[in-house]
Amino acid sequence: QVQLVQSGPEMRKPGTSVKVSCKASGYTFTGYYVHWLRQAPGQGLEWMGWINPTNGATQFAQKFVGWVTMTRDTSLGSASLELTALKFDDTAIYYCARASRDGYNTWYFEVWGRGTLVSVSS
Amino acid sequence: SSDLTQDPVVSVPLGQTVKITCQGDTLRTYSATWYRQKPGQAPLLVIYSNYKRPSGIPARVSASRSGNTASLTITGAQAEDEGDYYCSSRETGNNIVLFGGGTKLTVL
Numbered sequence: 001q002v003q004l005v006q007s008g009p010e011m012r013k014p015g016t017s018v019k020v021s022c023k024a025s026g027y028t029f030t031g032y033y034v035h036w037l038r039q040a041p042g043q044g045l046e047w048m049g050w051i052n053p054t055n056g057a058t059q060f061a062q063k064f065v066g067w068v069t070m071t072r073d074t075s076l077g078s079a080s081l082e083l084t085a086l087k088f089d090d091t092a093i094y095y096c097a098r099a100s101r102d103g104y105n106t107w108y109f110e111v112w113g114r115g116t117l118v119s120v121s122s
Numbered sequence: 123s124s125d126l127t128q129d130p131v132v133s134v135p136l137g138q139t140v141k142i143t144c145q146g147d148t149l150r151t152y153s154a155t156w157y158r159q160k161p162g163q164a165p166l167l168v169i170y171s172n173y174k175r176p177s178g179i180p181a182r183v184s185a186s187r188s189g190n191t192a193s194l195t196i197t198g199a200q201a202e203d204e205g206d207y208y209c210s211s212r213e214t215g216n217n218i219v220l221f222g223g224g225t226k227l228t229v230l
Binding site for chain 2: 035044045046047050059061095100102103104105106107108109110112113114115
């Protein structure tokens with residue numbers, strides 16, 4: 001079946017980096033953009049950006065420009081999210097999601113990974 | 123505009139009808155998407171393109187959009203409808219995804 005399997009929980013100290021992976025199965029990886037979102041404890045959903053698995057093009061929400069990287073490995077059918085210079089308030093569950101667009105060119109997310117908890121603590 | 127506004131908390135007696143709303147200028151142009159999230163779970167797509175239901179979403183869940191407001195209606199609310207509901211759309215003029223702050227739905 002169609003699924004996105006994310007890597008396990010991570011703990012990091014402030015100022016360090018972390019990489020989260022998202023492996024797709026059950027569909028053609030290059031057929032759908034992969035988006036990344038996060039959710040801080042007790043908070044709402046925050047969209048981070050997307051990657052086009054076909055060519056590696058990316059787009060980010062403004063607050064993530066310059067310190068977040070999204071990559072993909074088409075041979076593995078996997079996307080990755082790397083966050084650098086972590087701060088305490090980057091503690092969150094990070095989700096990858098398979099995206100489609102409707103007739104209004106609005107993204108929607110039909111398939112989600114289970115999420116990866118990244119904890120930033122000294 | 124880059125804001126989508128939702129009421130933080132809504133409750134409904136079991137079996138009654140409830141409407142959850144989402145307001146934002148971008149909804150005058152672009153469609154609304156709705157997700158439901160239960161504690162400890164990833165969000166689940168319940169409505170896309172203003173009113174379309176993915177397979178597996180029951181017919182008691184419906185939605186519409188008028189002007190700057192999108193609405194999600196649950197007719198005959200069940201206990202399993204509890205959760206946090208998030209609306210989503212896109213920012214005017216670019217490919218940025220927006221989310222509302224979420225509505226916590228309690229079925230009494």
